[in-house]
Amino acid sequence: MSVELSFKDLVSEFDYEKEMNRWKHVYQLLNEPEPKIGHTPRTEVWRKNKSVLWHYPAKQTKYRIPLFFVYSLFNKPYILDIAPKASVIEGLTNRGYDVYLLDWGTPGHEDKKIGLDTYIQKYLKTAVKRALRHSDAEEITLVGYCLGGTIASVYASIAEEPIKNLIVATVPIDFSSFAGPEKWAEGLKNGDFNVNRLVDVYGNIPASYVEAMFRAVSAPIYFSHYTTLLNRAHDQRYVDKWRRMNKWSTDQVSFAGEAFRQLSNDFFKENKLVKGELIVGDKNANLKNIKANMLVVSSSNDNLVLESQSLPIMDLVSSEDKTYKLVDAGHVSLALTGLLAVVVDEWASTRSNPL
């Protein structure tokens, strides 16, 4: 059957109101200042150098064991509390959890010698101790996101503090696989590309370099988000969401030089964490030391951290209670949509000593 298409079918009818809204929003977006990110009510528990430990009290406490979030060193952690109703932290406080978040802060030139071991031993360990003291809890649940998951796992393998549950989401553990071009990975591993001199000369890796690195790995040319915005600019809710997301994704932080060197050499090049050869301070950070209950969450549409990078942790830890969950989300949308709160609550509610 042949279908005849009229000119009317090919061109959409002009909706005056919709177009007015679209271009009004585009104009606002171009001229108005960046959106302010509101926070779920919180108090500062501890501060060291640029790092801050925040406490988000539960609306009505239902669990004895609080959640402690460890976010990546590459980005700012406000993605976990980006907007009301879509906030992971708000979702969890509404569900009755006391939440702690360690904000690493932005390293300055004086922090260039801070390595991952310093971050773990002097910052994360102390922050967990403070959270335990502040909450008066006997145990704690660690929740690590992205590189924060890697850091949380390394810490959990050497921790003396009582960690009952360990949750890691979109976590890179096995660095033998890589989301970017394989020859780049090969070049980094065999020393054809070396970051040491760059780290020495810069001290810290500038935020713009960090952003460029992620862009290079995922999509060097990236403009489709603007056309998607133009397509849906008539929808105020989408525009608000887009603006917050855009603010966060361009709001990168610089990376402490020594930590970047360790990440590049010990993790990426030599894959020491999987081999059980990673040394933190004077301790061997072997994942088999982890006996805490474990939940690993991967996103099916993640183009930065592949499932094959997260999955090996399931076989490396000694935990008897361990769960792997693959969710239909992207690397960022898992946190951006607040879905992580649902996933965490489903698993942690029975393991957090309900009152």
Add this chain to the structure above:
Amino acid sequence: MSTKRPNDRYDSFKKYSELWEKQINDFIYLWSNNNEFVKMSNDGSEAHSRTLEIFRKNQEALASVLNIPTKNDLANLASLTIQTEEKIESLEEQIWNLQDSVKSQSKEIESVVEVAKEIIKLTKQLKTELMKTKKEQADSKDVQRELQEMKLELTKLNNFKDEFEILKNLIEKGKQVEPALAGVDSAK
């Protein structure tokens, strides 16, 4: 009526942009995914680092001559502040430990006080019982003395009884003698 959705120009633009973006990125991927590109990037990075190193060295030298602080000087100063912060933190943790030990000692002292209270209570009870016992002892001594007295009196009574018996015997003997004497007188 046609069921086909009217063509949205923005939607089409979006789809085309995604397609172009993907094609360009695929091209870049193919173009850069080789050892030569990696080596060239490394050379570029080394050259960039070298230039920056020279620049920084000159900057430090110039700043030294001009007697003005550089970013490194400020960083060193900031490091001292961080060290001080760490020392304060360590002191705070020590105070915590002391507080904890004081708390546990207070608990121990409280339990000792509780035990002491029990001991005092028990001692008081014992004292009261001792008083009672002493009183009872005193009473029993009185009873004993009275018993002694009674015993003595009983002994006296017994003696009296014996004497009485002797007297009785004597009286009876006397009675027997008197009729005999009367018989003698009448025979005369």
